[in-house]
Amino acid sequence: MKLGVLFSGGKDSTFACWKAMQQEEVVCLITVISRNPESYMFHTPNIRLAALQAEAAGLPLVEVETAGEKEEELLDLKRALLAARERFGIEGVVTGAILSIYQAARVQQVCLELGLWCFNPLWSPDQEAYMEELIDAGFKVVIVGVFSSPFDASWLGREIDRRTLDELREIARKYRITLTGEGGEFETFVVDAPFFSRRIAIEEASKAYRNYNGVLRIERAGLVAK
Amino acid sequence: MILVVDLCYRDGSLSRDEFVGPVERLLRKTGAPFCTRHYTAVGAPEVEAADAVILCGTALRDTGFAEHPERFRWLLAFERPVLGISSGMRALAAAFGAAAEPCCEIGMTDVRVLAPDPLFAGREGFPAYELHECAVQVPDAFIPLAASDRCVQAIRHRSLPLYGLLFHPEARNEWIVERFLGLVKTVR
Numbered sequence: 001m002k003l004g005v006l007f008s009g010g011k012d013s014t015f016a017c018w019k020a021m022q023q024e025e026v027v028c029l030i031t032v033i034s035r036n037p038e039s040y041m042f043h044t045p046n047i048r049l050a051a052l053q054a055e056a057a058g059l060p061l062v063e064v065e066t067a068g069e070k071e072e073e074l075l076d077l078k079r080a081l082l083a084a085r086e087r088f089g090i091e092g093v094v095t096g097a098i099l100s101i102y103q104a105a106r107v108q109q110v111c112l113e114l115g116l117w118c119f120n121p122l123w124s125p126d127q128e129a130y131m132e133e134l135i136d137a138g139f140k141v142v143i144v145g146v147f148s149s150p151f152d153a154s155w156l157g158r159e160i161d162r163r164t165l166d167e168l169r170e171i172a173r174k175y176r177i178t179l180t181g182e183g184g185e186f187e188t189f190v191v192d193a194p195f196f197s198r199r200i201a202i203e204e205a206s207k208a209y210r211n212y213n214g215v216l217r218i219e220r221a222g223l224v225a226k
Numbered sequence: 227m228i229l230v231v232d233l234c235y236r237d238g239s240l241s242r243d244e245f246v247g248p249v250e251r252l253l254r255k256t257g258a259p260f261c262t263r264h265y266t267a268v269g270a271p272e273v274e275a276a277d278a279v280i281l282c283g284t285a286l287r288d289t290g291f292a293e294h295p296e297r298f299r300w301l302l303a304f305e306r307p308v309l310g311i312s313s314g315m316r317a318l319a320a321a322f323g324a325a326a327e328p329c330c331e332i333g334m335t336d337v338r339v340l341a342p343d344p345l346f347a348g349r350e351g352f353p354a355y356e357l358h359e360c361a362v363q364v365p366d367a368f369i370p371l372a373a374s375d376r377c378v379q380a381i382r383h384r385s386l387p388l389y390g391l392l393f394h395p396e397a398r399n400e401w402i403v404e405r406f407l408g409l410v411k412t413v414r
Contacts, residue, residue, distance in 0.1 A: 023240040092287075094240075101355055101397070105333035108286060108357060112332070117287045119240050124248040124397055 001117065002027045004062065004081070004090040006107065009050045011141045011160070012096030012122055012180070014190040015134055017057075019121040020094040021195060027088040028060045029053075030080050036068025045145045045215040046189050049200075056196040056223055062087065078110050085114065092117030098125060098182045127179040131165055138194045142202070144216040145187030146209075150175060153209040156216040157202075160188070189218065198223040228253060228260040228410065229268070229276035233284050233291040233313050237264035245283045248396040249311070249403070253280075258407050265297050265317075273300050278307040278410040280403075281314025283394055286332075286359055288313070295320050307387040309406045312358050315390030319381065322365035329361035329377040337379045337393060339372050345380070345389060345405050346372060354379065354393035361392060 005017040007029035020026050031050040054061035062084045066076035084090045093111050097104040097120045104120055111118040122130065134141065141160040146152075150171060158164055172179045181187065192199035204220040230249055234241040246262060253260045263272055265281075279301075284291065291297070291313060301308060301321040310318035316326050338351045354374075361377035364370050368390070372380035381390045387409050395402035 019243070020240055023238075101334060105357075108332050112286055112330070112359070115287075117285055119244065119285065121240055121243045123244040124251070125243075126251050 001025065001091050002089050003092045003094050003117075003119070004028045004030045004084040004088065005094045006096070007031050007050055007054070007061075008044045008047060008096070009053050009189055010044060010096070011134060011139065011188045011190055012098060014053070014096070014193050015130075015139065016094050016096040016119075016121050018137070018193060018195055020119060024092075026059065026094070027090060028062055028084055029057070030062045030084050030093070031064070032073070032077055032080050033063060033065045034068035034073065035065065044187055046218045049189070049218055049221060052200060052221060052223065053190065053196075056198050056200060057193070058197055060088065074106055074110060077107070078114065081110060081114055081116060085116070090116065092119060094119045094121065096122055098122050098180055099178070100182070125180075127182075128169075131160070131168075131179055135160065135162060135165065138192070139190060140192035140199065141188045141190055142216075143186050144189040144218070146185070146212065146214050147187070148175075148177060148183075148185040149212045151186060151212060151214075153207055153214055155186070156207050156209065156214055157205065187215075192226065196226070199226050200224075227275055227277055228258050228407075229272055229279045230260050230262040231268060231279060231281045231314070232262060232264045233282055233288075233317060234264075235284070235288045235290050237267065241285045241288060244285070249280055249282055252396055252400055252403050253407075256404060256407055258410075265291055265294075268297070268300070273304060276304075276306065278406075279304065279309070280406075281308070281310040281317055283312035283314060283357065286357060291317055292320065292326070301388075305386050307406065307409050308389065309403070310390040311396070312392060312394055315381070315392055316360065316362050318388065318390045319362035319365050319368070322367055324363045324365035324368075326360040326362050328359065330359045331356035331374065331376060331392075334398075335374045335376075335393070337372050337374055341369060341371050343371050343382060344409060345382075345402060352399060354395070354399055355397040356393050358392060362390065
C-alpha cells in the first residue's frame with residue numbers, strides 16, 4: 001500500500017515513518033506548516049527543516065501552509081492529503097499520534113472523507129519501550145523546544161541519549177509528565193534516522209528561553225555523510 | 227489464558243500496533259497470561275486452550291474480516307467470556323446473525339448505561355473513544371447494555387458472558403477491560 005507520512009520532523013512522526021516503511025511503501029512525506037504558534041494540530045519549531053529531512057530520507061515532500069485557524073487547518077490538511085494523493089497516489093496516511101484523541105480523530109475524519117486508510121503505529125504505546133527502541137534503532141533526536149517545568153535552557157539542543165533518557169525518566173516520575181513529551185512538555189527534531197542516507201548537521205542555532213518556555217531555532221543546517 | 231484475536235487486514239500488519247498492541251499492553255499490566263493470533267490463524271487448539279477471548283478492533287477502512295464470517299463461527303459454541311471491541315463487536319454480532327448498519331462516530335462520545343451489568347456497575351455513563359463507520363443490530367440472543375445518542379454501544383448475550391463494545395475501551399476506559407478480566411477469574 002502506498003502511504004504518505006504526516007511529518008513534523010520530530011521523533012514521533014519520524015519513528016512512525018520508519019515503522020510504516022517496514023510494512024508498506026512510504027512514497028512521500030506530508031508537512032502542514034502553521035503560521036499560528038498556538039495551533040494544536042501542526043505547530044512545531046523548525047518545521048521548515050522538514051524539507052532537509054525529506055532530502056536526507058530520499059523522499060519527496062508535500063508542503064502546505066495554513067493560517068492555523070482551528071477548523072480551517074483541517075481544510076488545509078485535506079488540501080495536503082489531496083495533493084499527496086494526486087502526485088504520489090497515496091492510499092493511506094501515517095501519523096505519529098501517541099495519545100492525542102483531538103489530533104488523531106481529526107486526521108481520521110479527513111482520511112475517511114478522502115477514502116484513505118489511516119495508520120497510527122505509535123498509538124497508546126508503552127512509553128518506556130518506545131523511547132528505548134528509538135535510541136536502540138539509531139535515531140538521533142535533539143530537544144528543540146521546552147514548555148514546562150523543570151526544563152531549563154540547558155535542555156535546548158540536548159540529544160536524547162541514554163543519559164538524557166535516564167534524566168527524563170526521573171523528571172517524568174517526579175513531575176508527573178509523559179516520558180515522550182506527548183503532553184507538550186518538550187518538542188524534538190530528528191537529525192538522523194535509520195532510513196536517512198545522510199545525517200543533518202546543525203551549523204547555527206539560537207536559543208530563546210524564558211520561564212520554562214523555550215525553543216532552539218535552527219538557523220542553518222546541512223546534510224553530511226554518516 | 228486469554229486469546230487475543232487480531233482482526234486487521236493481515237497478520238503482522240501496520241495496524242497491529244494501533245489496535246492489538248494497546249490491548250496486549252493492558253493484559254501485561256494486569257498480569258493476565260495471553261496469546262495473540264490473527265483471525266485467519268485461530269484453530270481448535272487455540273479456542274480450546276482459551277479461558278476468554280478478546281476480539282480487537284481494526285482501522286476504519288479495514289473490513290476484510292467481515293468478508294469471512296466462517297472464521298468466527300467458533301464463537302457460537304464458545305461459552306466462556308468474550309469481549310468484542312468495535313470491529314470485534316461486529317464479528318461477534320455477525321456470528322450470532324446480526325447485520326451491521328451505517329453509523330459513523332469518530333472521537334469522544336458520551337455513552338449511557340442502559341441495563342445493569344457487572345461490566346458497568348456503578349456507572350451511569352462515561353465518555354468513550356469511537357472509531358467506526360458501522361454499528362451493529364442487536365442479535366436476538368443479546369441485550370443492549372449501553373448506547374450513545376446515535377447507536378447501541380454495548381451488548382451482552384442473554385445468558386453467557388459474551389460482550390460487544392462499539393467504542394474502544396483500551397483508550398481512556400481501561401477499567402472496562404480490567405472488569406472483563408475480573409469476570410474471567412470468576413468463571414474459572
